[in-house]
Every structure is written in C-alpha cells, then in structure tokens.
Amino acid sequence: MSVVAEPTPRGTVLRSVGTRVVDWIPAIIVFVGAIVIWQLAIEIFNIRRFLLPKPGAIVSAFWDQRSVLWHAGWLTLKEALGGFVLGSAAGILVATVLARFRGLGDALMPIAIAANAIPIIAFAPIFNAWFDPLSLAPRIATAAVLCFFPVMVNTLRGLTSVKPSQVELMRAYAAGEFQIFRRVRVPTALPYLFSALKVATVLAMIGAIVSDYFGTFGSLGILIKNSVSLFDFETAWAAILVASILGVAMYVAVALVERTVLQWDPTRQERGSG
Amino acid sequence: MRNRALLAVGVLAVASLALTAALQAAPGKQHAKKVTLQLKWVTQAQFAGYYAAKEKGYYKKAGLDVNIKVGGPDITPEQVVLAGQADFGLDWLPNLFATREKGGKLVSIAQVFARSGMTEITWKDSGIDSIKKMRGKKVGVWCCGNQPELFAALTKNGINPAKASQVTIVNQPFDMNLFLQKKIDAAAAMTYNELAQVLETKNPDTGKLYQLSDLNVFKMDSAAVGTGMLEDNVFVTENWLNKPGNKTTAVQFLKASFQGWIYCRQHFQECVNIVLKNGPTLGTGHQTWQMNEINKLVWPNSTGIGVVPKKAIANTANIAKTYGVIKKVPQNATTYQYADKALDQLKNAGVDVYGKDWKPANVKVTEGGK
Numbered sequence: 001m002s003v004v005a006e007p008t009p010r011g012t013v014l015r016s017v018g019t020r021v022v023d024w025i026p027a028i029i030v031f032v033g034a035i036v037i038w039q040l041a042i043e044i045f046n047i048r049r050f051l052l053p054k055p056g057a058i059v060s061a062f063w064d065q066r067s068v069l070w071h072a073g074w075l076t077l078k079e080a081l082g083g084f085v086l087g088s089a090a091g092i093l094v095a096t097v098l099a100r101f102r103g104l105g106d107a108l109m110p111i112a113i114a115a116n117a118i119p120i121i122a123f124a125p126i127f128n129a130w131f132d133p134l135s136l137a138p139r140i141a142t143a144a145v146l147c148f149f150p151v152m153v154n155t156l157r158g159l160t161s162v163k164p165s166q167v168e169l170m171r172a173y174a175a176g177e178f179q180i181f182r183r184v185r186v187p188t189a190l191p192y193l194f195s196a197l198k199v200a201t202v203l204a205m206i207g208a209i210v211s212d213y214f215g216t217f218g219s220l221g222i223l224i225k226n227s228v229s230l231f232d233f234e235t236a237w238a239a240i241l242v243a244s245i246l247g248v249a250m251y252v253a254v255a256l257v258e259r260t261v262l263q264w265d266p267t268r269q270e271r272g273s274g
Numbered sequence: 275m276r277n278r279a280l281l282a283v284g285v286l287a288v289a290s291l292a293l294t295a296a297l298q299a300a301p302g303k304q305h306a307k308k309v310t311l312q313l314k315w316v317t318q319a320q321f322a323g324y325y326a327a328k329e330k331g332y333y334k335k336a337g338l339d340v341n342i343k344v345g346g347p348d349i350t351p352e353q354v355v356l357a358g359q360a361d362f363g364l365d366w367l368p369n370l371f372a373t374r375e376k377g378g379k380l381v382s383i384a385q386v387f388a389r390s391g392m393t394e395i396t397w398k399d400s401g402i403d404s405i406k407k408m409r410g411k412k413v414g415v416w417c418c419g420n421q422p423e424l425f426a427a428l429t430k431n432g433i434n435p436a437k438a439s440q441v442t443i444v445n446q447p448f449d450m451n452l453f454l455q456k457k458i459d460a461a462a463a464m465t466y467n468e469l470a471q472v473l474e475t476k477n478p479d480t481g482k483l484y485q486l487s488d489l490n491v492f493k494m495d496s497a498a499v500g501t502g503m504l505e506d507n508v509f510v511t512e513n514w515l516n517k518p519g520n521k522t523t524a525v526q527f528l529k530a531s532f533q534g535w536i537y538c539r540q541h542f543q544e545c546v547n548i549v550l551k552n553g554p555t556l557g558t559g560h561q562t563w564q565m566n567e568i569n570k571l572v573w574p575n576s577t578g579i580g581v582v583p584k585k586a587i588a589n590t591a592n593i594a595k596t597y598g599v600i601k602k603v604p605q606n607a608t609t610y611q612y613a614d615k616a617l618d619q620l621k622n623a624g625v626d627v628y629g630k631d632w633k634p635a636n637v638k639v640t641e642g643g644k
Binding site for chain 2: 048068071132133134214215216217218222225226228229230231232233
C-alpha cells in the first residue's frame, strides 16, 4: 500500500478528444490481445475450466446472472461508498486540524505513516465482532479505516507543502490564518487530496469485498466465495468483473470531480498544463 | 567443455530421478499403499468410522496406509481431490453434482450417510412453527455449499431466498451465538452438531439447559419439509479410478471404512474415545451426542452401508435441479460397484452390513458439551 501518492500530472481539459483516443490505442490493443491470448491458451493447453474459465464463458455468466450480480454489486458498492465517504471525510478533517497545529501534526505524522503501513484489512473479522454483523456497519467501517490514513497523510502533506514565500506574501497583505488557509493552503493541497481520494476509491472497494467474505448473503464477496465452493467459477469471475467495473467507476467519478474542481482553481494556470 | 559438463550433470540428474521413481514404485505388495482421505470438516464423530478403521487396523489389514486430512471452513474437499492432493474426499452429494456439472470429473463411490442431518431451528415462543412463517424473518444458514437444502425448503414454501424483500438470509458463523442472542429468528443446525450446541447452553431465564421442547426443529428430511438431500459421500476422480490398481484400492478402502462404521455402531463409546484421541478440541459430551446422531444417519441401511437406492440419488438430484444448485440431472455421478464388492466381501465374512436391529443410545447433553 502506498504511503504517499504524488499528484499526477494532468492533461489540459482543452486537449482534443481525438488525441486522447490515439493515446488510448496501445492500451486497447494490449487489452484485446490479452483477452485473445487468454481464450486461446485455455483451448490450446486444455486448461480445466475450474482453474480458469474462458472469457466468453465469463461474459455469458455475467449476462445470465446479471440480476444477482448487480444486486450484489449494489450492496457492496453501498459498503464501499459509505466507507469512502466516512474515511475520507475523517481523513480530511484530521489533516486540517493537524495542519493548523503543526506541533501536533509533527508528533502524529510518523505514527500516521506507520499506521498506514499496517495491513488494516486484517481487522475485518474484528469489526464484525464490534459492530452488528447483520448490518452493513462492520464492512463500512473496514472500508473507512482503509481510506482514512492515505487521505489524511496526503492531505496533511498538501496543506503543509505551501511555499513559505506565498505565506509571507499573504501576511504582507495582512491576511489572517483563515484567509491563508483558504486562498493558499487549500488550493495547494487539492491535487494531493484528489490523488489520495483516487487511491481511497480502490481501497474502499478492497475493504468492502474482503469484509464481505465474512459478511452477508447477497454481497459480492459471499457471491464469489459461494460460487467458488460450488465450482461455479464463471460466476465468481463475473462477480470479480462487476467489482472491477464498480471500482473503476468510483475512480473515474473522483477523477471527473478533480477535473471540474481544479479547472476553477486559479492556481491551476501557474502549474501549467503538466 | 563447460556445456558438456553441464549436459553430463543433467543426464545424471535425470537418470537418478528415474531410478528413485522406479525404486519407489517397485516394492508394492509388502508395503501398504499410501492414500489420503480429505474430510469435510475438523476431527469429530461425523468421521468416526474412518478414524476407527485406522485405529482398529482395518485399513492396515486391507493393505492401506491412510492419511486422514482434516478439513475446515475454507477447505472444499472436491477441490483438494481434483487437485490430486487427496485420493478420497468426503462431502455432500449435491456439491459433487455441482462440481461435476462444471467439469470436475468426480465420481461418488459410496453414500455413507443414508439420510440428511440438516435442520433449521426456531424458538418455540417465536411462533415460527413452519417454514412458511419464515417469510420476512432473519434466517441463518452457512454459506458456500451448505445452503441448498434450506434454500430448497424456502423456495418450496414460496419464499425466494435471493429476494431481501421476502426473507433476510444471514450468513451464519459456525457457532450459535446469533441464534442464542435472538439476533436471528431461525438458524441452521446439524442434528449432530449445532442442535447440541444450543441444548448445551443454559437458558438465562431458568438457569437450566435449553430443552428440545424450547425449539421448533425442522428436519429437511422430514415429510413436512421434504428437501433433505444426501450428505456425506466418498468420492474420487475418474482419472484416479482409471489408474491401474486403483479400482482394487477403492474396494479395499471402502471395505475397511465400512468396518470402521460397523465398529462404531457396535462400540459406540469406544468410537467416541477414538475421535477424542484424534481431535480433543470438542468436549466428550458433545462428541458422544454427535456419535449417536451420526449413527442415526448411517444406520440402519436396508441396502447395506455405503449404498442407497437409485431413487434416493435421483431424489437428491431432482431437488438440487429444482432449486438451482445444478442445471441438469448429472449422469454417471455415482457408481456403487466398488461399494457392492466391499459389501459382498463383508457379507461373506458374516458381518452385518445393515444394522437392522441397531437402536440409538439415549444421550444426555452436558453443559458446554464437556
């Protein structure tokens, strides 16, 4: 798990859509190629289908079971979203407080980074005991704790990586702490924050699915476990596909928000088109 | 030069490997044949017959050295056997059907449990006195291959287990706490395990152990529910069976295992002790109850232990198909020719393979199963 996600360089919004499609061509070729090799390898090497089903069989399971799969996907998405919102909000809040009180921040930062390195997913069964196992709470909690540390650490890093000259300039204009915070620190922190949020979407999905394994019938995790134990590997893979689609959707949603928010951000121009 | 040396080393290595393999394969008769049995669960009286066969030397006499591998929540015996990590496996019959349908070429060679031990229980004071009344309730069941009998019972009563608006299916842990704390309205309970766990618990209101009269017990096998499926069966892969000598091994293994089960019918208490010796985790009281309940699933058997009428297999297949465990009734998923041979050998030796006169013991539960 990465401790600190660097802000990724972003392309300009105005960049033509055509160029973007061209950019994607190699990736699409690799993707299609991998699927073809997968399908062929199974036929050529006669791989038993419980070890690895053919992509075609997975797609047809995906279609046949779409109602069950999307119900399960929706339940798990609720857990992941709940965890993402709670964990990220708490992360941002704590980072804001720590950025304001630097002494406290300096004291807690090493601990936060250490906590970030803990495989928090190991807590999933414990949360099941702490919260009502019949509700979504233990699974939301797992996802939330997974999201909390990367968001907190990155936001704090963003809030405190302001150039001293900028702060001095603001002070020269007689700006108060709050104004410095609003006009300098927050805009500086936003790219860091969004990078962390994108990491958090992935973590939230991981947290939700892994804790599903201990969880309720009708969730993606149990669907995967159940299908595997009844040798229905096509359905298990189809459920993994649903999980991937939902994970990517959450990631893209955050990326779109980032694009919109940072477009209005006046400092974006200075940072250039990256 | 260097290449030639490498080649020489390579040739030598291959030759020595071949020699070792030949030496290992050679001995045969005077050495017992090593085979592995994968259990469905941890060591408990559910598997007493196999432990007895080992302890009493039946496997040894049959020329076998049997390694009994314990199972657990995340072990699927079908997968272990298909992966070649065990020769024989034990699991419920519908799971074998499902595996076979998905291309795992397993074949059941003996149906040791002739009836189902699965029940769903509710508290008598809850008023849920039929499966029908489980509509809208929180109904517990274990996931991952242990739910078909209950799902079939619910479906039969017009309740769709996949619809949260009709019933809340709760993934039941392997203890009865959710039920005891009344967080769920109904719980899955094997007659030989979880049912005893409830009866081994003190009722906080009366200070005495819970009684059977406090519970509604819906046996899947009963005429009222009617969705009992065949459970513990012995299976192997078709590949394994077709290897030279393995058909004889199958007969020998079944014969010795049946002897173990017959021993447990006749020497109930000794078998409990054998199980406790091999797996002391669960208490004596609990294992004693379990041994008695397991004997009820095995005995009597009018067709001889390990064999059930074709009708019973067809019945399980039909229930499994009707309620979506499998899409088609599987072909050639069971073959009892090896079990029949084993039974013939035992009958010729004057052994009672039917247990018609067997009567269950009257086991009193103990607090905490101690």
